[in-house]
Amino acid sequence: MAAADVVVVGAGVIGMTAAVTLQRRGARVTVLTADDPSDIVSTVAAAVWYPSHTDEDPRVLRWARDTHAELRRQAADGVPGVVHRPTRMWLRRPYTGPPWWADACGNLVAEPAAAPYTARLRFTAPTVEMTRYLTWLHRQVEAGGGQVVRRPLRELAEAYEFAPTVVNATGLAAGRLAADPAVYPARGHVLLVANPGVTVSVRDEDDPAGITYVHPRRHDVVLGGTYQPGVAHTRPDPETAAAIRRRCVALVPQLAGAPVLGERIGLRPARHGGPRVERDPGGGRLVHAYGHGGAGVTLSWGCAAEVADLALAR
16 A cells, blocks of 8 residues: 555655645655755756746746745745845846736836846845755655655656655656656756855846856855756856856956855756646646746745645545
8 A cells, every 4th residue: 555645756846845735735745756865956056036938827927926925934934045035137128017927026126227238127036045945845744754765767657656646746857757748958057156245136137148147145156057958968168157257247246256166057857838737638646747947946836736736636
């Protein structure tokens, strides 16, 4: 007999928030992971609330709004790694009104800006230090009577050994496990530098030299970055690293002398058509939750609520 009601396959931020949400609704949960927690792509993420590379969609907006609210509560409650941080986003395109996601953060103000910018958006958004946060999520699962098991799967059907209902939160591996050709990698490259006192997150997505963002944390600052669809390797690239640093120093000159502490390269689990969150049409008690790309943290808790609705429906 299965020891759990639901087994979540995948221990990244989508899988772990789904597991915690299912437990909060009374389900017995087991999480399966193919990788050591330190190797999960979620640990590479800059993990700032922002629906990056996500198309406008009412369901996605709801997930983003609910996640913003939950992370804001967690920051107030002192959850490890979660901070509600001032954010500035510089725009280069003509400003025609608030972006589609503005309602989700609830506090966005547009301000004039000097060339080459057309406006600056000012808002407050949660940021998450993923290693600490994933550790907290693991402990939440275990404290709720669940377990996280290291177990790679050849096929999703093997997960039914653990529970009668399966949540597929396998990220990039879903392309193989769910036979979904819409799944693809989007390579991300960031640098970590010592924090010289930066407290505000800053973003310039329209920099012609490449996407640019600066996200401070307790002891370092994440400098980014790249978003390279279809690139599936994680080899270091010194030229890309140097270019990221130049762009970020130009955006935040205070970083000019900050020593580099390291770099992180990971493959975002993107999907043509956006995230797939649905019951499997082939029947059985299988719920898919993958394809969130670079917006996993941003959509996590809102998405988890919908996953739990689907997984526990009778």
